[in-house]
Amino acid sequence: MAVNKTGLVLLVTILFAVLLAGCGGSNNENGAASSAAASKQSASAAVASDDAAQGDKADTSKPVTLKMVLISDGAPDAKLVYEEVNKKLQQDINATVDIEFIPFADWQKAYSLKFASGEDFDLIVTATWGQFADYARKGAFKALTPELMKTYAPRTLESSKQEVLDAGTVDGQLYALPMNYREISVYGYVVRGDLMKKYGIKAIDSLDDYESYLKAVAEDGSGLVPWEATSYDNWIIPHMQLQELRDRYEMGTLGVSVDLATNQIVDASASDPQALALYKRMKTWNEKGYISKNSLVNKVSSKDSFVNGKSATFLTNLLDANATFQTVQAAHPDWDVRFYPINTSNKVVANSYMANGMAINAKSKNPERALMLLDLFKNDAWYNQTTTYGLQGKHWDRSADGKLILLPDSPNYPPDGTCPWGWRDERYYLTSKDGLPNFDEVMKSQRDRVALTKLNDFQPDLDKIKTQQAALADVASQYQAPLTLGFAKDVDKAYDELLAKRKQAGFEKLQQELQAQIDRYVAAK
Amino acid sequence: MIKELRKHKVLFAMMVPAVVYFFLLCYLPMAGTVLAFKNYRFDKGIFLSPWAGLDNFEFFFRSGKALLVTSNTVLYNAAFIVSGLLLQLAVAIVIAEMGGRFLRKAAQSVLLFPFFLSWVVVGAIVYNLLNYDYGFLNVLLRAVGLQPIDFYSSPGWWKYILLFFHNWKYVGYNSLVYLAAIIGIDRSLYEAASIDGANVFQRIRRITLPLIVPTTVIMVLLSVGNIFRGNFDLFYQLVGSNGLLFNATDVIDTFVFRSLLSSQDIGMSAATGLYQSVVCFAVILATNALVRRVQPDYSLF
Numbered sequence: 117m118a119v120n121k122t123g124l125v126l127l128v129t130i131l132f133a134v135l136l137a138g139c140g141g142s143n144n145e146n147g148a149a150s151s152a153a154a155s156k157q158s159a160s161a162a163v164a165s166d167d168a169a170q171g172d173k174a175d176t177s178k179p180v181t182l183k184m185v186l187i188s189d190g191a192p193d194a195k196l197v198y199e200e201v202n203k204k205l206q207q208d209i210n211a212t213v214d215i216e217f218i219p220f221a222d223w224q225k226a227y228s229l230k231f232a233s234g235e236d237f238d239l240i241v242t243a244t245w246g247q248f249a250d251y252a253r254k255g256a257f258k259a260l261t262p263e264l265m266k267t268y269a270p271r272t273l274e275s276s277k278q279e280v281l282d283a284g285t286v287d288g289q290l291y292a293l294p295m296n297y298r299e300i301s302v303y304g305y306v307v308r309g310d311l312m313k314k315y316g317i318k319a320i321d322s323l324d325d326y327e328s329y330l331k332a333v334a335e336d337g338s339g340l341v342p343w344e345a346t347s348y349d350n351w352i353i354p355h356m357q358l359q360e361l362r363d364r365y366e367m368g369t370l371g372v373s374v375d376l377a378t379n380q381i382v383d384a385s386a387s388d389p390q391a392l393a394l395y396k397r398m399k400t401w402n403e404k405g406y407i408s409k410n411s412l413v414n415k416v417s418s419k420d421s422f423v424n425g426k427s428a429t430f431l432t433n434l435l436d437a438n439a440t441f442q443t444v445q446a447a448h449p450d451w452d453v454r455f456y457p458i459n460t461s462n463k464v465v466a467n468s469y470m471a472n473g474m475a476i477n478a479k480s481k482n483p484e485r486a487l488m489l490l491d492l493f494k495n496d497a498w499y500n501q502t503t504t505y506g507l508q509g510k511h512w513d514r515s516a517d518g519k520l521i522l523l524p525d526s527p528n529y530p531p532d533g534t535c536p537w538g539w540r541d542e543r544y545y546l547t548s549k550d551g552l553p554n555f556d557e558v559m560k561s562q563r564d565r566v567a568l569t570k571l572n573d574f575q576p577d578l579d580k581i582k583t584q585q586a587a588l589a590d591v592a593s594q595y596q597a598p599l600t601l602g603f604a605k606d607v608d609k610a611y612d613e614l615l616a617k618r619k620q621a622g623f624e625k626l627q628q629e630l631q632a633q634i635d636r637y638v639a640a641k
Numbered sequence: 642m643i644k645e646l647r648k649h650k651v652l653f654a655m656m657v658p659a660v661v662y663f664f665l666l667c668y669l670p671m672a673g674t675v676l677a678f679k680n681y682r683f684d685k686g687i688f689l690s691p692w693a694g695l696d697n698f699e700f701f702f703r704s705g706k707a708l709l710v711t712s713n714t715v716l717y718n719a720a721f722i723v724s725g726l727l728l729q730l731a732v733a734i735v736i737a738e739m740g741g742r743f744l745r746k747a748a749q750s751v752l753l754f755p756f757f758l759s760w761v762v763v764g765a766i767v768y769n770l771l772n773y774d775y776g777f778l779n780v781l782l783r784a785v786g787l788q789p790i791d792f793y794s795s796p797g798w799w800k801y802i803l804l805f806f807h808n809w810k811y812v813g814y815n816s817l818v819y820l821a822a823i824i825g826i827d828r829s830l831y832e833a834a835s836i837d838g839a840n841v842f843q844r845i846r847r848i849t850l851p852l853i854v855p856t857t858v859i860m861v862l863l864s865v866g867n868i869f870r871g872n873f874d875l876f877y878q879l880v881g882s883n884g885l886l887f888n889a890t891d892v893i894d895t896f897v898f899r900s901l902l903s904s905q906d907i908g909m910s911a912a913t914g915l916y917q918s919v920v921c922f923a924v925i926l927a928t929n930a931l932v933r934r935v936q937p938d939y940s941l942f
Contacts, residue, residue, distance in 0.1 A: 254682050409774060412885065413772065578904065586700045590704065622703070
């Protein structure tokens with residue numbers, strides 16, 4: 117062949133590199149992880165033997181730096197706030213803390229990589245919505261033995277009721293410290309009062325009222341998108357209409373709902389006329405443009421769109437609505453933002469205390485100091501409120517009647533914005549002075565209707581049903597999401613398909629296994 | 642062997658870094674494949690976690706979608722390979738034949754540019770082109786009085802959209818290899834052909850194409866070796882979590898990502914990865930054997 121020789125050598129080199137690069141791929145992470153894991157293990161063994169020698173006195177002679185992983189998009193002043201926190205931490209427990217924020221987008225991926233890659237960190241946020249029990253069973257968290265707790269977190273033991281600690285317990289071992297706060301998620305509609313006045317809508321007390329609001333906005337021709345329905349808020353309507361308003365309890369992220377009266381799992385592969393009717397309604401909303409045509413693909417959240425004046429409503433929980441109210445009030449007082457709760461007469465199921473909590477990495481080199489830090493954050497008003505609201509006098513202040521006042525710098529460290537949820541505490545959590553006018557009223561009305569269920573602290577063991585769980589997760593994203601947003605062209609057909617796919621994905625097996633676990637759990641309680 | 646070593650010692654020395662690199666980063670981590678058969682525990686690590694038998698494979702084959710996503714992956718990749726090959730060859734030949742130096746460099750740069758955009762950016766561009774309310778294409782359609790098209794709920798379009806953007810992004814870069822091969826061809830052949838009166842098409846047909854066949858075959862073999870691996874970034878960034886399109890756009894990688902995002906079972910994702918590797922390995926062996934039967938000089942090994 118009459119091919120120039122240098123060219124050939126060059127070519128072969130390139131090709132060889134390409135060929136070999138092909139076999140590289142993602143495998144290299146694993147190797148690194150395993151060796152890192154091995155070295156961590158020996159380190160933690162060494163620490164453990166140190167403990168035993170010390171008995172039950174906390175030793176803080178050596179300065180340490182703790183690393184804490186939180187899920188949040190961060191805040192401009194987070195560094196400033198934690199600098200102050202660190203000054204005090206150094207005096208109190210001779211430690212400083214570095215915060216790493218995992219952004220909300222695809223947080224699940226980053227979260228599990230933190231453990232799988234064997235990264236060196238000490239504290240991490242965990243929750244029922246973050247598969248707390250699953251991670252605990254897979255050995256991600258350090259077990260907090262009674263001895264550890266007594267030595268390093270005595271104030272927490274004192275301040276937490278047994279039911280709080282129970283919520284952080286999996287298979288008899290305490291793996292996380294749940295927040296000391298009985299949280300209720302109050303979901304509702306956030307709408308603009310000025311538009312309601314314009315269209316003559318007095319209140320939004322039902323889905324019908326909400327529909328008239330959307331209709332009025334859509335027909336106004338002002339170019340305002342009625343409802344973006346992206347990401348976070350588009351599951352709220354089906355959740356409320358099909359579960360909470362029918363006295364059902366939706367379990368974590370499993371997509372399984374349980375009848376509150378009987379503790380029986382509802383068969384999600386059987387036809388449900390109410391669901392079908394709701395999906396049909398959503399289809400008309402979609403067709404008439406009440407829901408944005410881009411809701412399945414848009415990456416801008418409904419809330420951002422609302423705050424920026426691009427859309428007329430979004431759905432969220434009361435706390436977030438309150439924060440939104442405060443943000444908007446500063447920029448557009450004329451909007452008259454209002455919040456209408458969806459559940460106005462039914463039972464309200466309070467969240468598990470483990471709806472937020474903090475755990476210690478099983479591979480942490482300084483679990484004792486990490487536990488001491490949590491003890492401070494959970495039981496010291498200054499630490500708790502500084503991490504939650506920012507620096508007093510700069511970001512917030514306390515009114516004469518003990519309420520939260522936000523100062524002009526607050527947007528740089530929004531209340532509750534940097535994931536201090538894991539150490540939230542009833543004693544230090546403030547209601548805001550200039551929040552939603554109906555905040556207290558809504559809260560009281562909900563608290564009056566709270567129903568406790570034993571299932572709150574039930575930690576399903578997914579090991580035997582992980583195949584079905586994965587298949588059902590896929591079915592939900594492919595077949596359910598388009599239905600709930602009204603994208604399915606033929607609702608009856610799409611709904612039948614959803615049911616068939618659920619059956620095929622093994623819903624029955626999942627139901628049987630979980631039901632057996634629930635029965636055992638309820639009987640034991 | 643020793644004689645060989647001595648004779649080409651410079652060449653062998655040049656190979657050492659690559660061999661070390663691939664041994665450390667490709668061969669050693671292969672031990673991690675055991676994850677596919679393990680019930681992974683964070684505290685025990687890869688090798689000490691308990692065995693799970695074939696449980697981790699169950700999810701993929703029981704899902705009822707194994708066939709669909711596998712065939713989607715293979716068909717998309719086959720389309721990428723064929724269309725890519727034709728376009729890349731065409732681009733390389735045209736650029737090689739282009740007269741002006743400035744024009745040639747300009748054309749090459751323009752074609753190369755999309756390669757440096759991340760898929761996230763491409764995803765945003767596509768969204769702004771195609772979305773229903775204010776996408777550029779739909780604004781254009783409305784302006785000329787046509788019905789706007791709701792691309793994001795019409796699976797039928799996506800075959801072409803994905804194919805277009807895949808080629809748009811990669812043609813410039815991949816044609817470089819062919820360009821290098823064409824430039825490596827002895828110029829005297831072309832001069833002789835011109836003297837004999839061959840026009841530009843005859844020169845391409847009789848000289849360029851036959852002489853870059855070996856390169857072409859190797860490139861095709863290399864891409865066929867990855868035919869069971871979907872380009873996750875392409876599919877995920879362009880389609881996202883839009884369930885309406887999944888039947889037309891789901892490849893193995895996006896399906897596994899979505900199913901396991903909430904449960905985060907590392908063993909199960911490792912199992913699917915192993916499945917892809919094993920099938921890829923079989924395919925590359927088969928194709929290579931086929932090539933060797935037809936023309937032994939062109940096969941990879």
